[in-house]
Amino acid sequence: MIPLAGVLLGVLAGLAFDVSVPLELQPYLPIAIVAALDAVFGGVRAVMEGIFNDKVFVVSFIANVLIAAFIVFLGDQLGVGSQLSTAVIVVLGIRIFTNVATIRRLVFHA
Amino acid sequence: MPDQEPRTDESTTGRKPPRFTPAAPSGLKRLWRALSKRPDTGHIGVGLLVGLLAFAAVVQVRADDDEALANARRDDLVQILDGLRRQSERLEDQVASLEADRRDLVSGADSETDALKQAQERARVVGVLAGTVPATGPGIIMTITDPDHRVNSVLMYSAIQELRDAGAEAIQILGDGNDSAVRVVHDTYFLGPEDGAMNIGGTMVEPPYNVVAIGDPGTLAGAMSFTKGIVSRIEDQKAQATVTEYNELTVDVLHEPQPHQYARPAPEDEDD
Numbered sequence: 001m002i003p004l005a006g007v008l009l010g011v012l013a014g015l016a017f018d019v020s021v022p023l024e025l026q027p028y029l030p031i032a033i034v035a036a037l038d039a040v041f042g043g044v045r046a047v048m049e050g051i052f053n054d055k056v057f058v059v060s061f062i063a064n065v066l067i068a069a070f071i072v073f074l075g076d077q078l079g080v081g082s083q084l085s086t087a088v089i090v091v092l093g094i095r096i097f098t099n100v101a102t103i104r105r106l107v108f109h110a
Numbered sequence: 111m112p113d114q115e116p117r118t119d120e121s122t123t124g125r126k127p128p129r130f131t132p133a134a135p136s137g138l139k140r141l142w143r144a145l146s147k148r149p150d151t152g153h154i155g156v157g158l159l160v161g162l163l164a165f166a167a168v169v170q171v172r173a174d175d176d177e178a179l180a181n182a183r184r185d186d187l188v189q190i191l192d193g194l195r196r197q198s199e200r201l202e203d204q205v206a207s208l209e210a211d212r213r214d215l216v217s218g219a220d221s222e223t224d225a226l227k228q229a230q231e232r233a234r235v236v237g238v239l240a241g242t243v244p245a246t247g248p249g250i251i252m253t254i255t256d257p258d259h260r261v262n263s264v265l266m267y268s269a270i271q272e273l274r275d276a277g278a279e280a281i282q283i284l285g286d287g288n289d290s291a292v293r294v295v296h297d298t299y300f301l302g303p304e305d306g307a308m309n310i311g312g313t314m315v316e317p318p319y320n321v322v323a324i325g326d327p328g329t330l331a332g333a334m335s336f337t338k339g340i341v342s343r344i345e346d347q348k349a350q351a352t353v354t355e356y357n358e359l360t361v362d363v364l365h366e367p368q369p370h371q372y373a374r375p376a377p378e379d380e381d382d
């Protein structure tokens with residue numbers, strides 16, 4: 001219930017306030033969003049498997065975002081920022097696919 | 111993961127499992143139960159984080175809408191710049207070649223216009239010669255009143271020949287008797303007179319004749335009226351011939367050129 005309300009509130013707030021992304025955050029925000037998406041899908045999967053734990057979710061969410069942003073930051077410092085962000089996106093994309101595949105199996109039993 | 115089941119399946123014990131469904135409650139059921147469960151303080155953090163994610167996603171999507179390049183990395187920017195530079199080089203090449211084409215076309219059009227002008231000028235000159243265009247200029251009109259029809263074709267031909275010798279450039283003969291008019295050109299012939307009319311180039315012309323010739327008026331008049339010349343020969347035939355000089359005359363009778371049956375233009379020399 002509360003998470004759903006959170007999603008709705010977040011979308012509405014994003015639409016209502018015309019916030020421009022701070023310049024120094026711009027390279028990291030997309031990666032952070034994908035990492036957070038991975039955490040959210042993992043959470044949904046955990047709920048459907050009956051093993052959801054809010055503490056685990058919060059920690060994995062924040063850790064995912066921070067690690068992804070840090071990897072990109074590190075890549076930028078090393079001069080391989082675009083390659084590393086691609087790598088992060090690929091890994092996170094694979095994880096999201098795996099999570100969604102599990103959710104799909106749980107929903108359709110197929 | 112059956113070992114972790116006991117945590118959330120407290121309400122599934124009385125439920126008889128249908129065929130082909132796992133004994134544990136299905137994922138959808140668990141999701142629905144989680145959503146409809148009484149709010150739990152532990153979920154506030156989850157809600158906050160998920161809301162933050164939604165907010166950030168919306169902000170990012172909206173930012174992407176208006177500033178596509180602002181989020182691009184330096185490498186990407188360099189690549190985009192390179193692509194644009196290559197594109198602009200290609201376009202500049204294209205512009206250069208198109209401008210060269212345009213120059214060619216313009217100069218070609220100029221030379222074509224010149225050629226057209228020259229051809230038109232030549233056509234006008236040749237047309238005066240061939241009698242296909244009207245001609246204007248100084249000249250004379252020789253009026254021959256011939257009430258007895260004694261001026262014959264030979265005499266008329268001699269008059270035309272004298273006029274040509276004197277430099278007449280365009281000649282027409284008007285027959286005031288029957289309002290006929292003939293442009294005299296290279297192949298005009300003279301027959302008769304028969305029944306009071308002379309056949310000039312296929313047209314029956316009745317006297318009095320008006321011979322209009324364009325050329326130097328003094329020379330033409332002199333060529334007509336010298337001693338034992340045309341005028342005196344006409345007067346020998348009991349006819350009257352008067353020559354009047356004009357500063358401005360128009361020869362406006364046109365000759366219909368017939369297509370040549372045998373002669374066709376010979377090919378020009380290669381080095382011409």
